[in-house]
Amino acid sequence: MDTIRVSLGDRSYPIYIGSKIMQDQDLVQNAITAKQVLIVTNNVVAPLYLRQLETTLSAKQQHSLILPDGESEKTLPTLSRVLDVLVQKKFHRDACLIALGGGVIGDITGFAAACYQRGVEFVQIPTTLLAQVDSSVGGKTGVNHPEAKNMIGAFHQPNCVLADTDSIRTLPKRQFYSGLAEVIKHGLILDREFFDWLEDNLINVLTQDMNALTYIVRKSCEIKADIVAKDELEQGARALLNLGHTFGHALESLKGYGEWLHGEAVAIGINLAAETSRELGMLDAEDCKKIRSLLTQANLPIVDPNIDSNELFKLMKLDKKNSSSGLRMVLLKNLGKGVVITNPNEKIIKKVLQAQSKS
Amino acid sequence: MDTIRVSLGDRSYPIYIGSKIMQDQDLVQNAITAKQVLIVTNNVVAPLYLRQLETTLSAKQQHSLILPDGESEKTLPTLSRVLDVLVQKKFHRDACLIALGGGVIGDITGFAAACYQRGVEFVQIPTTLLAQVDSSVGGKTGVNHPEAKNMIGAFHQPNCVLADTDSIRTLPKRQFYSGLAEVIKHGLILDREFFDWLEDNLINVLTQDMNALTYIVRKSCEIKADIVAKDELEQGARALLNLGHTFGHALESLKGYGEWLHGEAVAIGINLAAETSRELGMLDAEDCKKIRSLLTQANLPIVDPNIDSNELFKLMKLDKKNSSSGLRMVLLKNLGKGVVITNPNEKIIKKVLQAQSKS
Numbered sequence: 017m018d019t020i021r022v023s024l025g026d027r028s029y030p031i032y033i034g035s036k037i038m039q040d041q042d043l044v045q046n047a048i049t050a051k052q053v054l055i056v057t058n059n060v061v062a063p064l065y066l067r068q069l070e071t072t073l074s075a076k077q078q079h080s081l082i083l084p085d086g087e088s089e090k091t092l093p094t095l096s097r098v099l100d101v102l103v104q105k106k107f108h109r110d111a112c113l114i115a116l117g118g119g120v121i122g123d124i125t126g127f128a129a130a131c132y133q134r135g136v137e138f139v140q141i142p143t144t145l146l147a148q149v150d151s152s153v154g155g156k157t158g159v160n161h162p163e164a165k166n167m168i169g170a171f172h173q174p175n176c177v178l179a180d181t182d183s184i185r186t187l188p189k190r191q192f193y194s195g196l197a198e199v200i201k202h203g204l205i206l207d208r209e210f211f212d213w214l215e216d217n218l219i220n221v222l223t224q225d226m227n228a229l230t231y232i233v234r235k236s237c238e239i240k241a242d243i244v245a246k247d248e249l250e251q252g253a254r255a256l257l258n259l260g261h262t263f264g265h266a267l268e269s270l271k272g273y274g275e276w277l278h279g280e281a282v283a284i285g286i287n288l289a290a291e292t293s294r295e296l297g298m299l300d301a302e303d304c305k306k307i308r309s310l311l312t313q314a315n316l317p318i319v320d321p322n323i324d325s326n327e328l329f330k331l332m333k334l335d336k337k338n339s340s341s342g343l344r345m346v347l348l349k350n351l352g353k354g355v356v357i358t359n360p361n362e363k364i365i366k367k368v369l370q371a372q373s374k375s
Numbered sequence: 376m377d378t379i380r381v382s383l384g385d386r387s388y389p390i391y392i393g394s395k396i397m398q399d400q401d402l403v404q405n406a407i408t409a410k411q412v413l414i415v416t417n418n419v420v421a422p423l424y425l426r427q428l429e430t431t432l433s434a435k436q437q438h439s440l441i442l443p444d445g446e447s448e449k450t451l452p453t454l455s456r457v458l459d460v461l462v463q464k465k466f467h468r469d470a471c472l473i474a475l476g477g478g479v480i481g482d483i484t485g486f487a488a489a490c491y492q493r494g495v496e497f498v499q500i501p502t503t504l505l506a507q508v509d510s511s512v513g514g515k516t517g518v519n520h521p522e523a524k525n526m527i528g529a530f531h532q533p534n535c536v537l538a539d540t541d542s543i544r545t546l547p548k549r550q551f552y553s554g555l556a557e558v559i560k561h562g563l564i565l566d567r568e569f570f571d572w573l574e575d576n577l578i579n580v581l582t583q584d585m586n587a588l589t590y591i592v593r594k595s596c597e598i599k600a601d602i603v604a605k606d607e608l609e610q611g612a613r614a615l616l617n618l619g620h621t622f623g624h625a626l627e628s629l630k631g632y633g634e635w636l637h638g639e640a641v642a643i644g645i646n647l648a649a650e651t652s653r654e655l656g657m658l659d660a661e662d663c664k665k666i667r668s669l670l671t672q673a674n675l676p677i678v679d680p681n682i683d684s685n686e687l688f689k690l691m692k693l694d695k696k697n698s699s700s701g702l703r704m705v706l707l708k709n710l711g712k713g714v715v716i717t718n719p720n721e722k723i724i725k726k727v728l729q730a731q732s733k734s
Contacts, residue, residue: 096451099527103520108697134517134528135608158493161462168458169493170529249494334465 017043018230020237022153023245027173031153031237035226037180038065038141044072047176048139050112054105055080056098056125057116058089061143064186069116069141079105083121087274090120090159092168098128112137112175118144118191119151119278123169126157130172140174143183145195145229146279149202149236152177154244154254164334165265171249179237181229193315194279196221197260199232200310201286202239205256208352210235215306218313256354259346260285266331267320276320283316284372291368293347296360303351325369332365376402377589379596381512382604386532390512390596394585396539397424397500403431406535407498409471413464414439415457415484416475417448420502423545428475428500438464442480446633449479449518451527457487471496471534477503477550478510478637482528485516489531499533502542504554504588505638508561508595511536513603513613523693524624530608538596540588552674553638555580556619558591559669560645561598564615567711569594574665577672615713618705619644625690626679635679642675643731650727652706655719662710684728691724 017034037043053076057066062082070078081101083089102111115125115138122140129138142152158169184192203211213235214221220228240257247254263285268276276284290307293299311318333343342359349355376393396402412435416425421441429437440460442448461470474484474497481499488497501511517528543551562570572594573580579587599616606613622644627635635643649666652658670677697703701718708714 092451092455099451099520103522103526103693106693131517131527131529133526134515134530156493158490161458163462167462167492168490170490171493334462 018234020234020241022173022241024173024248027155027248029174029176031177031179031241033148033179033181033230033233033237035180035182035230037178038068038072038183041072044069044178045075047178048073048076048112048114050076050110050137052077052107052111053114054078054098054102054107054111055114055116056083056121056128057081058083058085058118058121060085061117061121065116065141065143065183069114083124085120087120087160087268087278090124091162092159094124095128095131095159098124099132102128102132107132107136109133109136112139114139114141115152116141116143117147118142119147122147122152123157123166124159126155126172126174127159127169130157130170135172137175138172140177142177142179144187145184145192145233146198148179148181148184148233149195150198150240152179153237153240155248163269165268179233181226181233184229185224189315191277192224194277196314197279197283197286197311197316199236200307200314201257201259201282202236204286204307204348204351205259205346205354206239206243206352207235208350210239211310211351215310218310222314255344255356256346259348259354260287260289262332262335262343262345263288263328265335266328267323269331270323270328271320276317280317283311283314284318284320287311287318288368288372289345289347291372292345292360292365293349295364295368296347298355299348299350303348306351319372323369323372325366325372328369329362329366377593379593379600381532381600383532383607386514386607388533388535390536390538390600392507392538392540392589392592392596394539394541394589396537397427397431397542400431403428403537404434406537407432407435407471407473409435409469409496411436411466411470412473413437413457413461413466413470414473414475415442415480415487416440417442417444417477417480419444420476420480424475424500424502424542428473442483444479446479446519446627446637449483450521451518453483454487454490454518457483458491461487461491466491466495468492468495471498473498473500474511475500475502476506477501478506481506481511482516482525483518485514485531485533486518486528489516489529494531496534497531499536501536501538503546504543504551504592505557507538507540507543507592508554509557509599511538512596512599514607522628524627538592540585540592543588544583548674550636551583553636555673556638556642556645556670556675558595559666559673560616560618560641561595563645563666563707563710564618564705564713565598565602565711566594567709569598570669570710574669577669581673614703614715615705618707618713619646619648621691621694621702621704622647622687624694625687626682628690629682629687630679635676639676642670642673643677643679646670646677647727647731648704648706650731651704651719651724652708654723654727655706657714658707658709662707665710678731682728682731684725684731687728688721688725
């Protein structure tokens with residue numbers, strides 16, 4: 017088992033990564049000390065892992081809430097359902113919420129923990145690759161507004177993250193590939209060596225070799241933990257993690273949540289960010305091609321031929337990463353070197369969007 | 376004008392207290408630096424102050440939202456209305472929300488600021504005595520759950536508080552008296568001298584002498600700022616501020632929000648806490664009488680003859696200040712010395728409740 021520490025003063029916490037972690041009674045019981053726990057999960061994950069977790073936590077006063085699966089559930093009304101259970105079952109301030117599932121479950125559960133009684137503990141047990149390499153780490157929680165993704169939320173750090181790499185193997189393949197988009201993103205913004213490793217070892221990742229899986233989760237968590245420790249509230253360096261997300265979120269809004277998986281939208285966004293970087297003379301054509309190639313080999317989309325580029329551009333301008341000074345985007349100077357740009361040339365962005373939408 | 380500083384490291388902020396502060400263009404413009412502002416207010420306060428504030432802020436991109444008045448509005452659906460405006464008007468992360476009104480407006484607006492894009496700035500312009508002496512200071516924000524008060528929220532400190540003492544004079548008298556309950560509470564938990572001053576000078580307060588009003592606001596803010604600076608997240612000393620609130624919140628839940636004003640419920644709660652303290656042998660009968668007398672002179676209720684004491688006790692046990700180890704209550708050792716007690720003798724509490732409900 018690997019342990020990575022997210023260093024945030026009195027909000028520091030460990031990420032445990034490895035095979036069969038969820039079955040490790042000692043680890044789970046030490047990680048979750050509260051007497052009262054509410055396990056929040058969904059109807060896809062529950063049949064796989066809920067019973068086992070309930071057994072492990074049998075000494076505690078516990079309840080569970082099984083939500084429907086899907087990004088379309090990440091709303092204020094669903095948050096309200098979680099809060100209703102907490103109130104009705106008389107959960108106290110020293111209770112702990114447990115998010116058992118992917119990014120949607122983690123985001124809703126974390127936000128409920130942030131809001132209930134102005135903040136109670138929570139633990140992340142991410143069961144998807146995407147959640148293990150990205151959303152479970154760093155304390156971003158929240159729900160979508162019907163008109164814009166992740167618009168409502170809180171920074172609320174978990175008490176710990178339990179990333180059981182076996183659960184990756186039970187994922188539908190499309191979801192697995194979707195998680196790889198964030199893994200590739202981590203290499204692109206900060207770690208050339210990791211990008212190169214992914215190019216060389218993608219076959220082992222795609223065949224779900226356990227060593228390769230553990231390595232990409234660990235490496236991603238290390239990169240993300242490092243950025244979050246430097247900039248918890250995203251006032252600087254943390255913005256780099258949004259590579260591909262300005263395009264990606266706009267695409268998800270335009271298509272409706274659920275049409276593209278989050279990682280797929282991010283993959284398209286990464287390719288568009290790379291193309292924009294190339295058009296601006298920041299990234300050379302060869303590197304651009306490498307990015308396209310790695311994304312494609314990872315079975316990820318790089319364009320959406322059916323987008324209306326004007327509509328997409330309008331939605332990008334609503335992105336919450338913007339300030340009132342204008343559009344803010346993450347672009348690439350090199351493989352392994354992301355950079356935040358304010359007010360990039362709009363004509364070039366539109367040109368890239370138009371070219372992609374026709375391709 | 377008086378200025379008090381709430382010392383919270385990089386979340387420190389000033390409280391400006393005095394007459395005609397809202398008309399002080401330089402002060403208001405310096406205090407609110409954001410380019411985009413959303414003023415949230417209600418239909419009682421808007422006719423009195425909104426136009427003037429809009430004029431003062433005319434250089435900014437501004438919108439206003441006028442909510443219905445009342446505690447019954449402090450709900451997740453109302454929060455949702457504020458967030459809808461922010462999304463629809465394309466407010467950025469560097470925008471500022473302005474709460475113009477009493478405690479309900481401050482709590483909703485502050486919580487919207489805490490949640491929108493995981494946190495934007497906000498400024499409190501409290502227009503009631505209760506908000507000036509209590510709810511606008513300290514960063515507690517939130518909404519009620521249908522079954523329990525203030526159950527959903529966040530700690531989110533304002534950028535500054537502008538307490539215009541003239542606005543106190545436009546309050547309905549019942550609301551003014553309601554605010555005095557929190558003023559008296561501040562003396563009781565921590566400052567015997569202030570309690571004595573209130574006994575000696577209540578007539579000047581009741582006749583709304585401007586010096587007396589400014590003094591009670593300043594003194595209350597000083598006491599509260601001091602506690603909040605020591606214990607922002609209510610893990611220790613801050614709990615003292617809940618004197619009268621375990622009973623008070625239960626009473627508000629039992630009667631439905633709006634039957635008793637918050638301060639009235641707190642006044643009844645303070646009296647019950649004093650009686651409980653006396654029954655437990657902590658507070659002598661003479662001091663108990665002084666408390667009853669000051670509350671009564673301030674035109675505040677000290678009992679509710681129509682409560683079902685069993686129901687009230689059940690609701691107290693749901694109070695969010697409790698831990699899973701049991702009921703937590705603030706009681707009094709002396710005038711000027713509050714103390715947090717875990718698991719006080721339930722029989723004595725029930726006895727006090729029964730005695731009060733029949734009196």
